[in-house]
Each structure stands twice: as structure tokens, then as C-alpha cells.
Amino acid sequence: xxxxxxxxxxxxxxxGLVALDGVDLQAAAGETLGIIGVNGAGKTTLMNCICxxxxxxxxxxxxxxxxxxxxPPHVVAHKGIGRTFQVPRVFRKMSLIDNLxxxxxxxxxxxxxxxxxxxxxxxxxxxxxLRHNYAEELSGGQQKLLEMARMLMPDPPIVxxxxxxxxxxxxxxxxxxxxxxxxxxxxxxVLLISHDLTSIYRLSTRVVALNQGKVIAEGGVDxxxxxxxxxxxxxxx
Ligand SMILES: Nc1ncnc2c1ncn2[C@@H]1O[C@H](COP(=O)(O)OP(=O)(O)O)[C@@H](O)[C@H]1O
Ligand SMILES: [Mg+2]
Numbered sequence: 001x002x003x004x005x006x007x008x009x010x011x012x013x014x015x016g017l018v019a020l021d022g023v024d025l026q027a028a029a030g031e032t033l034g035i036i037g038v039n040g041a042g043k044t045t046l047m048n049c050i051c052x053x054x055x056x057x058x059x060x061x062x063x064x065x066x067x068x069x070x071x072p073p074h075v076v077a078h079k080g081i082g083r084t085f086q087v088p089r090v091f092r093k094m095s096l097i098d099n100l101x102x103x104x105x106x107x108x109x110x111x112x113x114x115x116x117x118x119x120x121x122x123x124x125x126x127x128x129x130l131r132h133n134y135a136e137e138l139s140g141g142q143q144k145l146l147e148m149a150r151m152l153m154p155d156p157p158i159v160x161x162x163x164x165x166x167x168x169x170x171x172x173x174x175x176x177x178x179x180x181x182x183x184x185x186x187x188x189x190v191l192l193i194s195h196d197l198t199s200i201y202r203l204s205t206r207v208v209a210l211n212q213g214k215v216i217a218e219g220g221v222d223x224x225x226x227x228x229x230x231x232x233x234x235x236x237x
């Protein structure tokens with residue numbers, strides 16, 4: 001299997017705080033890699049360093065074998081990686097359709113083709129009836145779905161989801177889980193960040209546990225579930 005995403009010795013400091021401390025990980029196409037850890041473990045920082053939002057202080061990031069360390073977000077995105085944010089970042093004063101067209105503005109397809117694609121995506125997220133509404137009119141959970149749809153528009157082979165289930169109604173969580181399964185089923189590499197172990201255990205083919213910026217455990221769901229270091233990290237806080 002080809003490695004879609006890899007970090008080697010990824011390190012990030014904020015002043016005296018070491019938020020990421022030599023993180024090595026790999027995810028292959030079609031795989032869902034779960035990243036778990038308590039609040040402040042370094043999960044979002046990891047994602048920010050991978051997508052170019054933060055410049056790491058050490059180590060490297062590879063997308064489909066190509067080194068992208070320190071490249072700005074739009075360059076990394078063009079290598080084929082999309083992401084969502086812990087607190088969704090939609091364009092509030094734009095319609096749902098227009099939100100989806102933003103990441104494909106530079107694509108060569110015709111407006112009609114792109115609009116059709118956007119509508120198909122909104123239908124899949126059960127947002128089609130709201131396509132002409134402003135994004136700010138959506139509930140928090142719906143904004144997360146909109147952000148997922150926008151992320152999927154350029155059809156990136158790698159996607160990273162930051163806490164997709166946080167603050168989301170259980171019915172919507174179930175719907176999101178199905179959409180995430182579709183992404184990996186379509187052959188995408190999925191990096192799924194969550195402090196919620198139940199959904200991670202359900203979706204992940206492999207799990208990396210972070211604590212204080214370090215990888216404290218890595219393996220299949222069954223290895224992680226009973227791992228003493230993981231249990232201690234969760235119970236100890
Ligand atoms: N932009 C930043 N400036 C300063 N400290 C930060 C910044 N981003 C994250 N941190 C710190 O880095 C650590 C890891 O944070 P974060 O990656 O957000 O954790 P998680 O997503 O696992 O909850 C925390 O101690 C957090 O306070
Ligand atoms: Mg976070």
C-alpha cells in the first residue's frame with residue numbers, strides 16, 4: 001500500500017511548551033488513522049503542522065512521498081489534502097453553493113459542471129434544500145457537514161478531520177460516521193482526530209495516541225483499547 005501521509009520527528013514548540021515532540025506517523029490510502037489524546041495533547045497542532053498552517057520547529061511532513069515541510073497551506077492543499085476545523089470555518093455570508101465553489105475556483109471545469117458537483121455533494125450531506133441559504137443560518141452540526149462537503153469538492157486523496165463529533169447531536173454523529181466511512185471506502189486516507197474514543201474505535205483501522213506531544217501508543221483498535229499508557233493518560237487528568 002502506498003503511504004499517503006507521513007510525518008517524521010515532527011516537533012512544534014510554543015515558547016517553552018513542546019506541543020509536538022518528535023511525532024512519527026504514517027497513513028495509507030483507504031486507511032482511517034485515528035489520533036486520540038486528551039485536551040492539549042497536541043492533536044490539532046499536529047494537523048496544523050501537516051497542512052502548513054504552522055511551521056514545525058523540527059521534523060518533516062510528506063504527502064504522497066513528497067516533502068512539503070514548511071510549505072504554506074495552499075501549496076500543501078494542492079498536493080491533495082483537505083481538512084476540517086474543530087470549530088467549523090465556513091464563509092458565513094455566502095450561500096452553501098458558493099461555499100462549495102470556493103476551493104474549485106481555479107479548476108478548469110465549467111461553471112455548470114462545478115455547480116452540479118456542488119449540488120450532488122450538498123445532497124449527500126442532506127443540505128440540498130438549503131443550498132441558497134447563507135451558511136450562517138445553519139446549525140453548528142450542519143456547518144460541520146458543509147465544511148466536509150467543501151473539503152471534498154476538489155476530491156482530495158487525503159482528508160483530515162478535527163473533532164468532527166464534538167458538540168454534535170448523536171443522530172448527526174451517526175450520519176457523519178457514515179460519510180467518513182464513504183471517504184475511506186472511496187480510497188481516501190483519513191486522519192481522524194477525536195478525544196471521543198467510541199467513534200474513533202468504530203472508524204479507525206489504526207490508532208495513534210498522543211500525550212503531551214508524544215506518541216505514547218500505536219496500533220490496532222484492540223491494542224489501544226487495553227493499553228495501560230492510554231488508560232493512564234485519560235484517567236490521570
Ligand atoms: N497557537 C498556539 N499558541 C500557543 N500555544 C498553543 C497554540 N496552539 C496550541 N497551543 C498549545 O499546545 C498544546 C497542544 O494544543 P492542541 O494541539 O490544540 O491540543 P489538542 O488539539 O490535542 O487539544 C496545548 O498546551 C495548547 O495550549
Ligand atoms: Mg484540538
